[in-house]
Amino acid sequence: xxxxxxxxxxxxxxxxxxxxxxxxxxxxDELLTLAGAVEIANFPExxxxxxxxxxxxxxxxGSITTAHDAERILKVxxxxxxxxxxxxxxTSGGIQALRNFADVNDFVAAVYASPHYxxxxxxxxxxxxxxxxxxxxxxxxxxxxxxxxLISAFLAGRKPAIAAHSVCIECKQRGTVCVMVQGQPCLxxxxxxxxxxxxxxxxxxxxxxxxxxxxxxxxxxxxxxxTLGASPRDIRRALQTFNAAAEPFRKESEAxxx
Amino acid sequence: xxxxxxxxxxxxxxxxxxxxxxxxxALPVRAAAAVISRDGLQALIDALAADHCVLGPTVRDxxxxxxxIAKLSQLPAGWTDNQDAGRYRLERRADDALxxxxxxPESWKRFLHPPVETLWTARRDNxxxxxxxxxxxxxxxxxxxxxxxxxxxxxxxxKVFLAGAYADPGYGSxxxxxxxxxxxxxxxxxxxxxxxxxxxxxxxxxxxxALTELHDGSRHDFLVExxxxxxxxxxxxxxxRRADDAxxxAAAAVIxxxxxxxxRTLDTDGIKDLLQTNANHPRWDDVAARCLTCGNCTMVCPTxxxxxxxxxxxxxxxxxxxxxxxxxxxxxxxxYLHGGSVRQSGSARYRQWITHKLASWIDQFGTSGCVxxxxxxxWCPVGIDITEEAAAIRAHxxxxxxxxxx
Ligand code: SF4
Ligand code: SF4
Ligand code: SF4
Numbered sequence: 001x002x003x004x005x006x007x008x009x010x011x012x013x014x015x016x017x018x019x020x021x022x023x024x025x026x027x028x029d030e031l032l033t034l035a036g037a038v039e040i041a042n043f044p045e046x047x048x049x050x051x052x053x054x055x056x057x058x059x060x061x062g063s064i065t066t067a068h069d070a071e072r073i074l075k076v077x078x079x080x081x082x083x084x085x086x087x088x089x090x091t092s093g094g095i096q097a098l099r100n101f102a103d104v105n106d107f108v109a110a111v112y113a114s115p116h117y118x119x120x121x122x123x124x125x126x127x128x129x130x131x132x133x134x135x136x137x138x139x140x141x142x143x144x145x146x147x148x149x150l151i152s153a154f155l156a157g158r159k160p161a162i163a164a165h166s167v168c169i170e171c172k173q174r175g176t177v178c179v180m181v182q183g184q185p186c187l188x189x190x191x192x193x194x195x196x197x198x199x200x201x202x203x204x205x206x207x208x209x210x211x212x213x214x215x216x217x218x219x220x221x222x223x224x225x226x227t228l229g230a231s232p233r234d235i236r237r238a239l240q241t242f243n244a245a246a247e248p249f250r251k252e253s254e255a256x257x258x
Numbered sequence: 259x260x261x262x263x264x265x266x267x268x269x270x271x272x273x274x275x276x277x278x279x280x281x282x283x284a285l286p287v288r289a290a291a292a293v294i295s296r297d298g299l300q301a302l303i304d305a306l307a308a309d310h311c312v313l314g315p316t317v318r319d320x321x322x323x324x325x326x327i328a329k330l331s332q333l334p335a336g337w338t339d340n341q342d343a344g345r346y347r348l349e350r351r352a353d354d355a356l357x358x359x360x361x362x363p364e365s366w367k368r369f370l371h372p373p374v375e376t377l378w379t380a381r382r383d384n385x386x387x388x389x390x391x392x393x394x395x396x397x398x399x400x401x402x403x404x405x406x407x408x409x410x411x412x413x414x415x416x417k418v419f420l421a422g423a424y425a426d427p428g429y430g431s432x433x434x435x436x437x438x439x440x441x442x443x444x445x446x447x448x449x450x451x452x453x454x455x456x457x458x459x460x461x462x463x464x465x466x467x468a469l470t471e472l473h474d475g476s477r478h479d480f481l482v483e484x485x486x487x488x489x490x491x492x493x494x495x496x497x498x499r500r501a502d503d504a505x506x507x508a509a510a511a512v513i514x515x516x517x518x519x520x521x522r523t524l525d526t527d528g529i530k531d532l533l534q535t536n537a538n539h540p541r542w543d544d545v546a547a548r549c550l551t552c553g554n555c556t557m558v559c560p561t562x563x564x565x566x567x568x569x570x571x572x573x574x575x576x577x578x579x580x581x582x583x584x585x586x587x588x589x590x591x592x593x594y595l596h597g598g599s600v601r602q603s604g605s606a607r608y609r610q611w612i613t614h615k616l617a618s619w620i621d622q623f624g625t626s627g628c629v630x631x632x633x634x635x636x637w638c639p640v641g642i643d644i645t646e647e648a649a650a651i652r653a654h655x656x657x658x659x660x661x662x663x664x
Contacts, residue, residue, distance in 0.1 A: 033573045152573050161568035161581075165553060165589040168639070172557035173373040173584065177319040177363050180639040181346045189552035189639050203319060214590045217550045217604065224344075224640045 007056035007155065010042035012076050014062025014069050015096055015124060019141040020087035021045050021061045027144050034148075037155055053079030057154055060133075063089040063124045065096060070121070070130060077131040084150065085127045088140035088242040092211050095140075097124040097245035101254075124245065135160070138192050138210040140242035146194055163193050164214040167206050170197035179205055185225045187238060190216035190248070211243035218252035232256035291501035291509075292482045292493060293472075296356075299480060300330045301496045302439070302467075306400040310437055313369065314402030315362065320348050322362045324369075327402065334359060341448040341521070341632065344641025354478070357403055357471050360447025361631050365408055365560035366401055370432050371415060373557075377567070379579045398435035404465065405443055406458030407450075407629040411560035413464055417623045418563045437488065440465035444473075444512050448521035449632030451645060455524065457629040459516040461485075467493060470509035481509040522632060524645045525652060526616075529626075532655055533617040533648070537609065537662030541650045546604030548640055553586035555634035555642070556611065561627050566591065587611050602664045609662060612647060 011021050025046060027034065034040075041051040058080035064070050077083055085091050093100065099107055100123045108115045127133055137150055146162055153160040163169070167188035171178060179200050180186040186205030188197065194210045212218075225235050239253035294302070306312050307328060314327040315334055322334045336354040339362070340347045351358050376392045404412075416433065419426040440461035443450075452458030461468045466489030470481040481501055484490045556562040566585035571578040585592055588607050593600040601607045619627030628644070635643045 030573055037573045037575075148573065149570065152571050155573065156571040156575060158569065158571065161570055163589070163591070165586070165591070166550070168552040168554045169557060169584070169586060169589070172364070172554065175323075175364065175368065175373075177321040177323065178346075178554065178637055178639065181344055181363075181637055182320050183345075183347075186639070189550040189554075215551045215604065217547075220548050220550055220640055 006037065006039045008041040008051070008054075009038040009151075010053070010055040010058045010076075010080065011045065012042075012058060012060045012062075013045070014060065014073065014090065014127070015065040016062030016087065016089040016094065018045065018061070020090075020139075021059070023086075023142050023144040023147055024059070027148055030148050034151065038151070054081065055079055056081050057151070058083045060085045060090050060127050061087050063093045063096060063126060064130055065099075065121055065124045066119065067121060073127060073130050082134045082154065083127075083131065084135045084137060084154075085133050086137045086142050086147065088138065088209065088211060089124075090127045091136045091138055091246075092243045092249075093124040093126050093245035095242050095244070098240060099124055100245050100250075101240065126245070137162070139194050140209040143194050143196070165193055166213045167191045167193050167195070167197050167200070167210070169193060170195070171200050173197075174201060176200045179203055180224075180228075183228060185228050185230045185234070185238070187221070189213075190218055190221045207241065208239065208249065209242055211246045212248040216248045218248050219255075222252050222256060232258055291484075291506065292496075292498040293479055293501050293505050294482055294496055294498045295479045296330060298496050298498055299356075299469075302492070303328065303330070303402065305492055305495055306402075306437060306439075309398060310400035311397040312400045312402060313366075315357070315359070317348065321346060322348065322359050323364065324362065324366065324401075324403075330356070333357075333403075338445060339447060341636045342641070343449065343635050343643045343646075344638050346636050353473060355444065355471055355473050357441045357443075357469075358445050358473075360443065360445060360450055361405055361408065361633065363633070363637055364558060365411060365631070365633070366404060367411070367415065367560050367562075369399055369401075370412065370436065371419070371429055371563060373584045375428065375582045377580045377582050379577060382576050398437065399432060400437040400439065402439045403441045404438050404461070405441060405631075406461040407452045407455070407631040408560055409438070409440060409461055409464040410455075410457040410629040411631070414561045414623065414625060414627065414629070415563055417625070437492075438465045438467075438485075440468040440485075442468060442470040442509070442513050443516045444471050446516050446519040446521060447632055447636070449635040449643075451520055451522040451524050451630040451632060453517055453520050453523070453630070454526060454645075455626060455628055455630035460513045465489070470512055472505065472508050472512070481505050522630075522635065522643070522645045524628075524630065524648055526626065529648065530617040530620050532652055533613045535660055536651050536655055537613075538659035539651055539655075541647065541654075542605035542609045542662070544650075545608050545642060545647055549588075549604045549608050549642055550640060551588045551604050551607055552639060553588040554637050554639060555644075556586040556588060557584060558633040558637045559615075560631060560633070561615075561629065562586075564592070587614070600664055606662065606664050608642075608647075612644060615644070616648060 104122050108118050150160045170193045184205050187208035188206035191208045192210040192213045235256040236253045239249040315322045316325050316332045317334045333356045338351045339359040340349050380387050380389045419429040443459035465485040468483040564585045565582045568581045590599040615627040
């Protein structure tokens with residue numbers, strides 16, 4: 001990278017709720033520094049001034065749910081030196097991937113008064129199913145500290161210090177007493193760290209917002225949930241949320257039929 | 259934890275901790291035992307609080323955890339813990355014993371070897387950059403209610419952090435300054451096996467003062483033994499009476515009773531060779547089918563010491579810091595050599611953990627890495643039991659092999 005030139009940042013939205021890109025605007029203390037360190041070239045949520053590509057770093061939020069978006073992501077990739085997906089929608093298909101488990105036309109008919117105006121794909125897929133992704137930042141929503149860490153690491157040319165292990169290690173870091181050993185089903189042991197283990201700290205099992213950890217043993221967790229009294233339906237519903245289409249979660253959720 | 263109980267700067271020179279000599283034997287200070295009442299115990303806490311951050315067992319989030327305490331009323335009077343593999347429940351006792359439980363979710367490791375520690379910060383300046391030590395200060399720790407297994411765990415971590423040319427100054431200062439009030443266990447937990455490991459239930463050395471709770475219908479006080487000069491001097495300032503033969507007998511009976519109640523046993527005979535020559539045993543795949551590779555066992559273990567370091571830099575490129583965090587041999591990053599992780603499978607990772615703990619630790623540090631506290635059994639979400647896994651290998655030690663797959 002040319003050292004005298006500020007790297008050019010672009011933020012893209014696909015099927016999503018905007019929550020992840022808003023985490024960037026939520027970085028109030030760091031926002032001015034960020035604007036000094038990078039050229040914010042394309043971030044419609046923040047500024048209507050959109051500059052032409054190519055871009056050094058593209059942050060991509062959202063999943064692919066339309067034929068139009070499947071085309072658009074190819075163009076984003078072509079204009080981006082580095083492409084990082086942010087959030088559960090972009091990394092695993094998001095909550096909208098529940099359509100993958102059913103007939104999308106049924107959803108469309110149930111939700112829209114005039115279904116014939118809706119043109120959509122039968123599935124919601126992560127960005128990595130369409131183009132090469134350089135790094136994935138997990139979470140629903142992403143953790144803004146991790147986002148700052150990611151951009152800082154990019155600027156310094158180093159690896160982001162972002163762990164892929166279980167949420168359990170974060171519980172232990174903050175001194176939370178394990179809720180699962182006290183009888184409450186928890187997704188923490190199979191879930192990717194990143195949130196800082198918020199839910200167990202409030203005495204609730206983990207909801208799996210950050211998707212599967214690096215080596216999830218889903219079958220072992222499923223068995224333990226049954227031992228703790230969870231029904232097959234409970235397990236299926238716990239796994240079919242924001243990261244429903246992440247392969248380990250999908251597979252285990254479908255192994256628990258009523 | 260309050261601010262002044264957090265870590266302090268690590269610039270001090272460090273020597274061996276005062277209460278344990280390098281070979282783990284007790285220092286020779288041993289005065290006659292005394293008896294103190296519950297008021298005497300409060301006086302002990304008050305005296306320590308003058309220049310220590312006093313930590314002891316207290317009930318939080320349905321468990322007995324170690325946290326800051328000031329009053330006797332914060333101790334878990336009348337509570338006990340029901341522990342089994344992957345299971346912990348707080349339960350009421352029939353009496354109001356203050357130490358009528360085994361060990362909780364986390365050990366004193368959390369304070370001596372904290373889970374996250376900033377090692378240094380670098381700032382860019384006109385001449386390049388300067389490096390600063392962290393500027394945090396804290397008071398000395400006083401630990402109330404340290405169990406025999408935990409004292410052994412500290413001695414094991416001393417070997418890791420303080421022996422040899424590269425001692426860890428932060429650990430050293432925290433450890434050297436810590437005042438240790440041991441408690442001889444009056445109740446073994448469902449997953450305890452200190453008798454097998456030769457680490458309990460009686461605290462024999464490595465403490466400043468050791469208590470035995472003497473509690474029956476007619477009395478509720480504490481036998482106090484002295485383990486250091488500092489302990490002797492503190493005891494001399496407390497209301498007390500000299501212990502008589504009946505007190506000593508009562509205390510011995512408490513310990514004998516606990517000794518007979520162990521929840522688990524582990525046969526350590528030849529265990530080093532057993533594990534080191536069974537790297538391809540089918541049991542490793544069996545345990546891997548159950549293991550979540552979550553890392554809880556290593557986090558809760560009072561001797562596990564592994565860490566990773568993370569380097570952070572800020573957006574402006576003006577400051578950087580190096581942070582040390584607890585790591586686990588169950589993460590992929592832990593065994594990452596260029597191009598990939600050496601231990602890809604759950605089998606390789608569980609085998610690494612138990613073999614290090616019970617066997618190669620002996621090569622490395624001259625003792626077992628396990629003190630039989632039972633935490634890894636209780637706090638494993640799926641209840642994998644180190645004693646059961648070791649026994650399974652012993653039952654059919656047929657497959658042989660010193661080198662297993664990844
Ligand atoms: S509460 Fe959940 S995430 Fe935390 S240690 Fe227990 S199982 Fe793991
Ligand atoms: S290996 Fe398990 S029983 Fe042994 S010291 Fe560690 S946590 Fe305690
Ligand atoms: S043995 Fe238990 S606590 Fe340890 S990594 Fe496996 S599942 Fe987690």
